[in-house]
Amino acid sequence: MNDNRIDRLLHLILTDGRRVQVHGQSVAEHCVQTAALAWNASAPLTLVAAALLHDVALLVDEMVGNAGGLDLDPRHEVMAADILEPVFGAPVAEPVRLHGVAGRYLALTEPDYLRGLAPSVREDLLSDVEAAQDGGGAPLSDVEFVRAFVANPWAAAAVRLRRWDDRSSGGGARGAELMSRSELADLLHRVARSAQQPLSA
Numbered sequence: 001m002n003d004n005r006i007d008r009l010l011h012l013i014l015t016d017g018r019r020v021q022v023h024g025q026s027v028a029e030h031c032v033q034t035a036a037l038a039w040n041a042s043a044p045l046t047l048v049a050a051a052l053l054h055d056v057a058l059l060v061d062e063m064v065g066n067a068g069g070l071d072l073d074p075r076h077e078v079m080a081a082d083i084l085e086p087v088f089g090a091p092v093a094e095p096v097r098l099h100g101v102a103g104r105y106l107a108l109t110e111p112d113y114l115r116g117l118a119p120s121v122r123e124d125l126l127s128d129v130e131a132a133q134d135g136g137g138a139p140l141s142d143v144e145f146v147r148a149f150v151a152n153p154w155a156a157a158a159v160r161l162r163r164w165d166d167r168s169s170g171g172g173a174r175g176a177e178l179m180s181r182s183e184l185a186d187l188l189h190r191v192a193r194s195a196q197q198p199l200s201a
């Protein structure tokens with residue numbers, strides 16, 4: 001069951017992802033390059049998997065067609081996390097879930113962060129922040145937001161993922177050593193197996 005899901009996820013990213021663009025490159029290129037940055041940083045395999053799969057929801061139309069009946073959150077990172085959690089567990093899903101708001105955290109805490117982003121990434125981030133503030137209820141102040149973000153046990157992993165995501169979106173991962181399809185498949189299967197048997201990892 002999981003093996004099928006993993007193969008389908010990888011097919012979505014590497015094959016369907018070639019036809020869909022994000023920030024001036026294909027989703028396939030962007031995700032593989034983001035994973036390569038994580039791999040080159042000697043990140044845990046769970047975080048390399050998160051980097052590879054973090055934008056899978058951009059391709060989700062095809063998956064919903066297969067799975068049917070999923071009650072998915074429209075924000076792409078939340079949707080992706082909900083898809084990944086049953087297969088790979090929290091160490092993959094939670095950094096993915098938080099990588100959108102990690103951008104707001106970095107914008108609030110690092111003076112030069114926004115200036116270093118590719119223009120389309122900066123625009124997306126600013127409109128996400130605006131949407132969150134208009135999203136009903138009392139919006140969090142910046143201080144409350146930062147406090148809540150850093151209290152999340154997955155915050156540091158989400159910030160790492162966000163930085164690789166940003167670098168890859170700006171073309172900063174071109175030339176990074178990329179893994180082959182079979183190496184990526186092997187990595188995902190290993191991460192999923194250890195999520196099912198956490199005590200023996």
Ligand SMILES: [Fe+2]
Pocket residue numbers: 030054055165
């Ligand atoms: Fe991304």
